[in-house]
Amino acid sequence: MSNSYVGRFAPSPSGPLHFGSLIAAVGSYLQAKANQGTWLVRIEDLDPPREVAGAAANILTTLEAFGLNSDRDVIYQSQRxxxxxxxxxxxxxxxxxxxxxxxxxxxxxxxxxxxxxxxxxxxxxxxxxxxxxxxxxxxxxxxxxxxxxxxxxxxxxxxxxxxxxxxxxxxNLAVVVDDIYQGVTQVVRGADLIEPTGRQLYLFAHFGQPAPSFLHLPLVSNADGSKLSKQNHAPGLDNRNAKALLIDAFKFLALPVFSELQDLSIPALLKWGTEHWSVKNLPRQKSIVLSQ
The missing domain is CATH 3.40.50.620 (HUPs)
Structure with a gap:
């Protein structure tokens, strides 16, 4: 891929980010940076009844704590x-x-x-x-x-x-319109969003626009097999523990983690993660139980 690569992370403000959200954020970030590309953050606040007051700001604060900063202005679907x-x-x-x-x-x-x-x-x-x-x-x-x-x-x-x-x-409508607007060239997201992909590809075609490629990361699951999610009361990320959680995300994404990484700063960790990122090493499962 060329340096025209554009990726994105697009959370909905229905609660704080959890470890499953972090996997999607880190995976999309490392894929963009490994391709010398641009990484964007979009807040998908289309559904007011499901939104939690202050969640959008909390999400951006959490991403900042993990060193995951959008390369362009954050856009909000509620304004589109x-x-x-x-x-x-x-x-x-x-x-x-x-x-x-x-x-x-x-x-x-x-x-x-x-x-x-x-x-x-x-x-x-x-x-x-x-x-x-x-x-x-x-x-x-x-x-x-x-x-x-x-x-x-x-x-x-x-x-x-x-x-x-x-x-x-x-x-399905909003995500396609915004991916076109932002020039997204690849969508990296969780495997729970595989099914809507066909509908989104259909809309890209009818809008006469090239579709991005797709990469669906394994979901983080609880011991009972249920998806780690806000609906299942997944605990929010602890921003004070960002470095350890970032290393845990690297492990989940099959990066060759070793103990000395704990001595690196978060920017240095992200640089290391970018240098060692490999799609071919990612787990092929659609879901992986989070080990405690």
């Missing part, structure tokens, strides 16, 4: 509504959107995936979600770590929501 509206207008001009009144319960009653019940009804916008018609499903994609990944065909073919019934923009 006009761009998302313009993107929806572009899809609508292609005849790809329609309103849907179906509830999640109604869809589940008719099968696992939405079957296009509202596609030809020409429904009004009131109390409706907006869906995009999937004309050419993306059934697989190439991941830099995992190779070719197949996407569930039912999911791939589903007409998916880009604007929610509650008036909020959907994740």
């Amino acid at each position: 509504s006009r761009a998302y509206q313009d993107a929806i207008a572009q899809l609508s001009q292609q005849g790809l959107t329609y309103y849907c009144h179906c509830t999640r319960k109604q869809i589940q009653a008719q099968g696992t995936f939405y079957q296009g019940q509202c596609k030809h009804k020409q429904l009004a916008a009131d109390n409706a979600s907006l869906r995009v018609t999937t004309t050419t499903p993306v059934n697989d994609f190439i991941d830099e770590l995992h190779g070719r990944i197949a996407i569930n065909q039912g999911l791939a073919a589903e007409d998916f929501i880009i604007h929610r019934k509650d008036g909020l923009f959907a994740y």
Whole structure:
């Protein structure tokens, strides 16, 4: 990859960063820096009901404590509504959107995936979600770590929501619009986001923009196999213990860690991590239990 590489870390402010978040942040940072690239931070604050007051500022403070500073200004999705509206207008001009009144319960009653019940009804916008018609499903994609990944065909073919019934923009739309805006060339993120990749690739194509490549890192799991997450009450990172936690993240990402690293400063640790980063050494599992 050339020095035109642009990567990003895009947390949602639904709570403090935890060790699973740190893996995504460190992995994306080291991949960008190892490719002499630019690393960006984007706050994905699209869903006010799920946000925790002060979480966005807390996230940026934590990243700073770990030496993970965005190379450009941080952007906030809550300030990007006009761009998302313009993107929806572009899809609508292609005849790809329609309103849907179906509830999640109604869809589940008719099968696992939405079957296009509202596609030809020409429904009004009131109390409706907006869906995009999937004309050419993306059934697989190439991941830099995992190779070719197949996407569930039912999911791939589903007409998916880009604007929610509650008036909020959907994740799949916003993330694509922002990756285009920021010139992202590779998305490095957790394996829990493999499934939406097909929908995002579909939108890149319909916006007439080149898609980034993808690299999905293994998730950090609890002993019971559940994903380490805010929903599962994962403890927030202790900024006072940043150096040790950074070394733990290096171990998880299969860097050749040794005891003398503890003597390095955080900037020196990140420099060492960049020099020793290797995608080919990353674990191929989609999930790894965090050893205590």
